[in-house]
Amino acid sequence: MKQLFLFSIFFFSLETDAFNQQAEVLYKTYCGGCHGARLEGNSAPALIKTKWTHGSTEKAIFKSIKSGIPNTEMKGWGNVLKDNQINTLVNYIKASQKGPPKAAASIPSKIVTQDYVLKVEKIDSGHTSTPWGIEFVNAKLALISEKPGKLKWLVNGKLDTVSITGLPATHTKSSTGGFMDIALDPKYQDNGWVYLAYSHTNGDLQDRNAPGMTKIVRGKIKDHQWKDQQTLFEVPDSLMVVRGDRWGCRFLFDKAGYLYFTIGDMGKAMPSQDLGKPTGKVFRINPDGSIPKDNPFINTPGALPAIFTLGNRNVEGIAEHPVTGAIWATEHGPRGGDELNILKKGANYGWPVISYGIDYSGSIVTEKLEQEGMEQPIVQWTPSIAVCPAAFVTSTLFAKWNNNLLVGALAFEELRRLVIVKDKVIRQEMILKGYGRVRDLKISPDGSLYVLLNKPDMILRITPQKPLKLK
Numbered sequence: 001m002k003q004l005f006l007f008s009i010f011f012f013s014l015e016t017d018a019f020n021q022q023a024e025v026l027y028k029t030y031c032g033g034c035h036g037a038r039l040e041g042n043s044a045p046a047l048i049k050t051k052w053t054h055g056s057t058e059k060a061i062f063k064s065i066k067s068g069i070p071n072t073e074m075k076g077w078g079n080v081l082k083d084n085q086i087n088t089l090v091n092y093i094k095a096s097q098k099g100p101p102k103a104a105a106s107i108p109s110k111i112v113t114q115d116y117v118l119k120v121e122k123i124d125s126g127h128t129s130t131p132w133g134i135e136f137v138n139a140k141l142a143l144i145s146e147k148p149g150k151l152k153w154l155v156n157g158k159l160d161t162v163s164i165t166g167l168p169a170t171h172t173k174s175s176t177g178g179f180m181d182i183a184l185d186p187k188y189q190d191n192g193w194v195y196l197a198y199s200h201t202n203g204d205l206q207d208r209n210a211p212g213m214t215k216i217v218r219g220k221i222k223d224h225q226w227k228d229q230q231t232l233f234e235v236p237d238s239l240m241v242v243r244g245d246r247w248g249c250r251f252l253f254d255k256a257g258y259l260y261f262t263i264g265d266m267g268k269a270m271p272s273q274d275l276g277k278p279t280g281k282v283f284r285i286n287p288d289g290s291i292p293k294d295n296p297f298i299n300t301p302g303a304l305p306a307i308f309t310l311g312n313r314n315v316e317g318i319a320e321h322p323v324t325g326a327i328w329a330t331e332h333g334p335r336g337g338d339e340l341n342i343l344k345k346g347a348n349y350g351w352p353v354i355s356y357g358i359d360y361s362g363s364i365v366t367e368k369l370e371q372e373g374m375e376q377p378i379v380q381w382t383p384s385i386a387v388c389p390a391a392f393v394t395s396t397l398f399a400k401w402n403n404n405l406l407v408g409a410l411a412f413e414e415l416r417r418l419v420i421v422k423d424k425v426i427r428q429e430m431i432l433k434g435y436g437r438v439r440d441l442k443i444s445p446d447g448s449l450y451v452l453l454n455k456p457d458m459i460l461r462i463t464p465q466k467p468l469k470l471k
């Protein structure tokens with residue numbers, strides 16, 4: 001009798017587990033994009049709350065879901081979901097009202113977007129630690145940088161377990177420092193050059209107060225050995241920063257073959273306006289580190305000649321528009337005021353003289369939103385989503401998304417698709433929300449979308465399962 005009793009408890013908990021999983025998958029697939037992966041609300045109101053606009057009874061919630069709410073984004077799901085699926089969702093929403101909000105969000109294998117049903121695969125994710133940048137040699141071979149100071153090959157969807165040795169030591173004791181982006185030379189197949197950005201100090205690597213600055217090098221990887229390293233950009237000790245935070249750094253090779261890289265303000269706002277200081281800038285160099293003859297400040301006394309733009313708080317996403325060739329960049333604001341900009345040679349993006357954000361402490365950085373001689377963003381996000389990577393879509397698999405800009409966010413754990421018409425963002429669609437900090441995005445040569453997540457650390461491969469049929 002006792003055994004039977006225990007057995008039925010065991011069986012019952014198995015059943016509820018299966019129910020919860022099924023409900024969570026349903027919810028994340030159809031609802032999480034707007035209402036938040038943890039029902040915390042996003043573009044649509046939270047679904048964990050005490051005040052319901054359209055009724056809190058099971059019957060009322062069922063009706064909201066099945067019939068929708070007229071004249072709002074909340075369409076009726078009656079022609080997509082069966083009644084028992086809607087009931088599952090009602091129970092899931094009801095059950096979520098109790099207890100603490102969910103922490104870890106597991107990624108569904110399928111996500112419905114406006115144009116595609118997406119298939120989401122987790123690639124060998126147990127073996128990566130804070131992946132930061134990914135670059136493809138070809139569809140089957142990619143290189144990944146990891147913040148703690150490693151590079152790893154991704155071969156046929158598996159992370160190579162043999163480590164790459166001889167890499168530069170990086171200053172990880174100072175706040176957000178470590179290895180950042182990587183890039184492959186446009187002629188990588190011939191010359192093998194790999195570009196690496198990392199937090200550098202000439203001082204003691206164990207000393208949090210050792211002055212540091214982002215450094216750019218290139219080297220070649222042969223038989224898991226980093227070789228032939230050349231320094232492309234570094235500053236003297238006098239320009240380094242103690243306990244700096246916001247080192248950048250993203251790379252972009254444009255079609256003309258120039259290499260762009262970014263350095264954040266390192267927590268010292270005002271030097272972003274100083275052409276003699278490396279912080280708060282975007283730079284442009286030739287692949288060998290020499291300065292392009294038409295760089296904007298090459299003849300300005302005291303200016304660092306590699307500077308391309310100034311007043312950029314921390315650019316962590318940079319991409320070239322496939323049609324116009326314009327360079328677009330995403331920039332972390334303070335609290336509020338994340339920006340999307342088009343980078344113009346020699347232009348000043350205003351930080352910290354103008355900003356839509358306020359400081360983390362809540363104090364005002366500046367009252368000014370605009371000033372003559374300073375650029376306005378194409379988009380500003382307040383509150384800050386903590387915008388990070390940016391990639392334009394050029395893919396035969398995602399034909400409907402071509403020339404759209406994908407941007408990722410750290411704090412808000414988002415992947416958004418931005419539809420651009422004539423240099424204006426006319427629409428933003430939430431693709432991922434709440435699955436982890438979106439650190440990097442790349443379209444693979446086979447057209448699939450790769451996403452690097454931090455917390456949890458993961459590599460995702462996303463492909464359209466099928467185009468969504470419009471009824």
Ligand code: HEC
Pocket residue numbers: 027030031032033034035043044045047051052053054055061064065069072073074075077089
């Ligand atoms: C495209 C965005 C979007 C999606 C996807 C979406 N909703 Fe909504 N939903 C909304 C918006 C916006 C509202 C608020 C409408 C209003 O009252 O103004 C809403 C309202 C609701 C409400 C009523 C809340 C209240 O306060 O009474 C419920 C319940 C709800 N949604 C459940 C769901 C479920 C379950 C799903 C998935 C099957 C879903 N929604 C998918 C946008 C969305």
